[in-house]
Amino acid sequence: MDAASGDVLFARGQMAYSLGFHMVFAAIGIAMPLLMVMAEWRWRRTGRAQYLELARRWSKGTAVFFAIGAVSGTVLSFELGLLFPGFMELAGPFIGMPFSLEGIAFFTEAIFLGLYLYGWDRLRPAVHMACGAVVALSGLLSAVFVTLVNAWMNAPRGFRLDGGRLVDIDPVAALGSPFAVHEIAHGLLAAYMATAMAVAAIHAWALLKVPGAALHRAALHLALALAIPCALAQPLVGHSAGQAVAEHQPLKLAAMEGLERTTAGAPAHLGPVSIPRGLSLMAYSDPDAVVRGLEEFPAADRPHPVVRVGFQVMVLLGTAAAGWAVLTLALWLRRWRRGLPEARSWLWLTVLLGPAGVIAMEAGWIVTEVGRQPWAVYGVLRTADAVTPVRQLWLPFSLFALIYVGLAAAATLVLVRQVRQTTGEAR
Amino acid sequence: MSAASLLAAAMLGGLAVYAVTGGADFGGGVWDLLARGPRAAEQRKLVERALAPVWEANHVWLIFVVVVLFSAFPPAFAALGIRFHAPLTAALVGIVLRGSAFVFRSYGGAPAWGRVFAVASAATPFFLGLVLAGVTLPSGDWLGWFPLAVGALAVALGAYLAAVYLTVETGDPVLRVDFRRRAIGSWIAVSALAALALVAAPDGFAGRLDPTVVALTLLLAIGALAALYRGRHRIARALAAGQVVAIVAGWGAIQYPLLIAPDLTIDGAAAPAATLRLLVPALAVGGALVLPSLYWLMRVFKSRPD
Numbered sequence: 001m002d003a004a005s006g007d008v009l010f011a012r013g014q015m016a017y018s019l020g021f022h023m024v025f026a027a028i029g030i031a032m033p034l035l036m037v038m039a040e041w042r043w044r045r046t047g048r049a050q051y052l053e054l055a056r057r058w059s060k061g062t063a064v065f066f067a068i069g070a071v072s073g074t075v076l077s078f079e080l081g082l083l084f085p086g087f088m089e090l091a092g093p094f095i096g097m098p099f100s101l102e103g104i105a106f107f108t109e110a111i112f113l114g115l116y117l118y119g120w121d122r123l124r125p126a127v128h129m130a131c132g133a134v135v136a137l138s139g140l141l142s143a144v145f146v147t148l149v150n151a152w153m154n155a156p157r158g159f160r161l162d163g164g165r166l167v168d169i170d171p172v173a174a175l176g177s178p179f180a181v182h183e184i185a186h187g188l189l190a191a192y193m194a195t196a197m198a199v200a201a202i203h204a205w206a207l208l209k210v211p212g213a214a215l216h217r218a219a220l221h222l223a224l225a226l227a228i229p230c231a232l233a234q235p236l237v238g239h240s241a242g243q244a245v246a247e248h249q250p251l252k253l254a255a256m257e258g259l260e261r262t263t264a265g266a267p268a269h270l271g272p273v274s275i276p277r278g279l280s281l282m283a284y285s286d287p288d289a290v291v292r293g294l295e296e297f298p299a300a301d302r303p304h305p306v307v308r309v310g311f312q313v314m315v316l317l318g319t320a321a322a323g324w325a326v327l328t329l330a331l332w333l334r335r336w337r338r339g340l341p342e343a344r345s346w347l348w349l350t351v352l353l354g355p356a357g358v359i360a361m362e363a364g365w366i367v368t369e370v371g372r373q374p375w376a377v378y379g380v381l382r383t384a385d386a387v388t389p390v391r392q393l394w395l396p397f398s399l400f401a402l403i404y405v406g407l408a409a410a411a412t413l414v415l416v417r418q419v420r421q422t423t424g425e426a427r
Numbered sequence: 428m429s430a431a432s433l434l435a436a437a438m439l440g441g442l443a444v445y446a447v448t449g450g451a452d453f454g455g456g457v458w459d460l461l462a463r464g465p466r467a468a469e470q471r472k473l474v475e476r477a478l479a480p481v482w483e484a485n486h487v488w489l490i491f492v493v494v495v496l497f498s499a500f501p502p503a504f505a506a507l508g509i510r511f512h513a514p515l516t517a518a519l520v521g522i523v524l525r526g527s528a529f530v531f532r533s534y535g536g537a538p539a540w541g542r543v544f545a546v547a548s549a550a551t552p553f554f555l556g557l558v559l560a561g562v563t564l565p566s567g568d569w570l571g572w573f574p575l576a577v578g579a580l581a582v583a584l585g586a587y588l589a590a591v592y593l594t595v596e597t598g599d600p601v602l603r604v605d606f607r608r609r610a611i612g613s614w615i616a617v618s619a620l621a622a623l624a625l626v627a628a629p630d631g632f633a634g635r636l637d638p639t640v641v642a643l644t645l646l647l648a649i650g651a652l653a654a655l656y657r658g659r660h661r662i663a664r665a666l667a668a669g670q671v672v673a674i675v676a677g678w679g680a681i682q683y684p685l686l687i688a689p690d691l692t693i694d695g696a697a698a699p700a701a702t703l704r705l706l707v708p709a710l711a712v713g714g715a716l717v718l719p720s721l722y723w724l725m726r727v728f729k730s731r732p733d
Contacts, residue, residue: 060534063530063533063534064530064531064534066483067483067526067527067529067530068526068527068530070483070486070526071486071522071523071525071526071527072523073490074486074489074490074519074522074523075519075522075523077490077493077494077497078493078508078515078519079519080497080508081497081504081505081507081508082508082512082515082516083508085504085505085506085508085509086505088497088501088504088505088508089501089502089504089505090501091501092497092498092500092501092504092698092702093498093501093698093699093701093702094702095498096494096497096498096499096501096698096702096706097498097702097705097706097709099494099497099498100494100495100498100706100709100710100713101709101713102494103487103490103491103494103713104709104712104713104716104717106487106490107484107487107491107713107717107721108716108717108720110483110484110486110487111484111717111720111721111724112720113483114479114480114481114483114484114724114728115480115723115724115727117479117480118479118480118728119480119727122727122728123727169699169701169702170701171701171702171705172705388508388509388512389509390509390512396512396516399516399520400520403520403523403524407523407527410527410531410536410540411527411531413536414531414534414535414536417535418534418535
């Protein structure tokens with residue numbers, strides 16, 4: 001391997017883990033404010049102290065994760081120029097608009113989060129809760145805008161290619177990528193679902209330690225109210241995402257299934273299970289449809305086979321989460337008047353599935369982004385042509401890798417300590 | 428005024444606000460690092476309480492500048508990332524560690540995070556200063572006496588602002604005296620480093636300074652010192668912030684019409700007109716949403732001492 005292609009890999013690797021790290025904190029920063037406002041709203045409606053306590057505790061967790069999300073997001077915005085200046089030079093006129101809108105939404109989020117976190121004693125209660133609602137709404141909006149950037153990278157619009165140069169640049173049309181709607185919906189649901197399932201797991205674990213604790217029952221209620229609808233809707237949105245991939249990125253679809261040969265009535269795979277004609281049916285709503293295999297595309301254009309692994313992990317965990325949501329709903333409806341299911345086996349299942357949403361989100365990101373390679377902007381700019389001429393990129397790669405491993409460990413420790421305190425006090 | 432110049436002016440404005448808000452937050456870390464004596468713990472506590480509600484909003488001004496830069500002037504952003512790869516990477520390390528360490532310390536992490544917060548706060552403006560000096564030099568060098576002096580000046584300006592602000596933000600008269608002494612001390616450091624930077628600057632640099640802006644800066648600086656001396660802390664706060672805005676404006680006047688020396692100008696690096704025409708109203712709407720909210724945030728947390 002020559003020095004240049006080694007540096008491309010280091011640049012790709014650094015961008016990949018920076019995003020993989022950031023998105024967990026970003027997702028929590030989007031979903032936790034919604035949960036904490038739900039808790040505060042329940043407190044105002046019912047007057048029960050456990051909801052107020054919950055809103056305060058959740059807002060502490062939000063403060064930690066939001067801050068790390070904010071600084072790691074800053075790193076990303078600079079890394080675009082530090083690692084892929086060629087991409088920014090070409091894409092800036094298109095993605096500048098959604099990035100600017102994202103900046104406005106993020107600014108609003110940071111301002112109102114400050115008011116929410118430190119304004120408990122300085123603002124009237126209704127104003128305080130409204131600040132929390134603004135945080136939740138602007139978090140949602142910043143996710144919408146930033147996902148528009150990625151949709152453009154996967155299915156770029158708003159220009160004409162003229163001998164390798166982009167002409168007739170139209171930044172408004174660039175917002176209308178055919179990937180925009182499903183990527184936004186899929187990503188938002190993933191963020192809410194990953195966070196709510198993790199929160200549900202933490203409080204289910206606390207209920208295993210301290211059965212019947214009012215605080216944790218209240219918390220579980222709220223987390224389920226968010227997790228269940230998201231987990232049920234996600235497979236449907238994922239299906240429409242798959243159809244858009246089939247239409248606009250047939251090579252990515254082949255890589256997701258590891259389909260070597262072009263096949264009519266292609267099967268789908270779910271772990272060891274093979275579903276006859278499943279892929280044709282899901283991708284084209286026709287069991288006999290022809291799905292193009294990897295063989296049809298030049299070897300240099302094919303993404304890494306890890307795309308298939310990512311797709312399998314995402315679908316398996318998404319299916320498990322949807323199954324858990326159906327089970328929970330069934331248990332809940334059966335004992336409607338007595339409240340939540342609190343069988344120990346169900347609590348254990350909820351604990352076990354706690355990380356499923358986060359892992360599925362990361363796996364799905366691998367499908368989207370590794371599946372986009374070798375392109376930075378699909379069909380327009382290759383990643384290798386976008387990379388910086390700066391050499392020795394192993395250095396920043398190793399530096400930030402070390403920092404992120406340390407920060408992940410420290411954030412986990414802080415979280416574990418907060419949870420321990422919770423279960424210790426309730427006993 | 429062309430759309431490109433308008434957006435460049437917005438960037439300069441964002442940089443100035445970042446300097447007087449985010450810069451002071453970094454300066455708070457400097458005083459955490461230098462906290463000594465019997466009241467060290469109280470001093471650190473005051474810094475923490477002053478930063479907690481606002482530092483994240485203040486930090487977004489840097490993101491604002493970067494986003495406008497890469498949206499409106501993509502080739503300049505690309506050149507910045509290539510030519511200043513090392514100092515920008517170092518500044519990013521500082522930004523990540525400062526923010527994370529601050530919340531870890533506030534929410535039950537190990538006490539060592541307090542150290543990380545302080546060191547990272549002191550280091551970050553130094554590296555940003557290297558970059559700001561480097562983009563004005565035709566050679567693009569970010570290592571040398573001039574960039575080093577500007578880096579040190581950036582650290583000192585943050586510390587100066589933080590000390591002045593903290594005199595207003597504490598209700599404790601003893602702490603107020605502590606920070607008034609620190610404010611006057613850092614005023615002297617700022618003046619010395621500014622003089623050093625001028626001496627170290629390449630030939631012809633001093634001649635590019637706008638005499639009006641220089642005079643205004645000196646007036647504000649002297650006024651701030653006098654107000655500090657007489658214990659008029661609120662007036663000192665306004666004058667010190669004005670002094671830093673004037674310094675950033677002076678830097679902008681030297682730079683105009685260049686974005687990055689020697690060759691990238693505002694018009695030369697501007698994105699296609701279709702993009703610029705869209706960005707201007709988007710930022711105007713954004714400003715109409717963000718600025719009143721920001722004012723409210725500051726009013727809630729900064730209008731009276733704790």
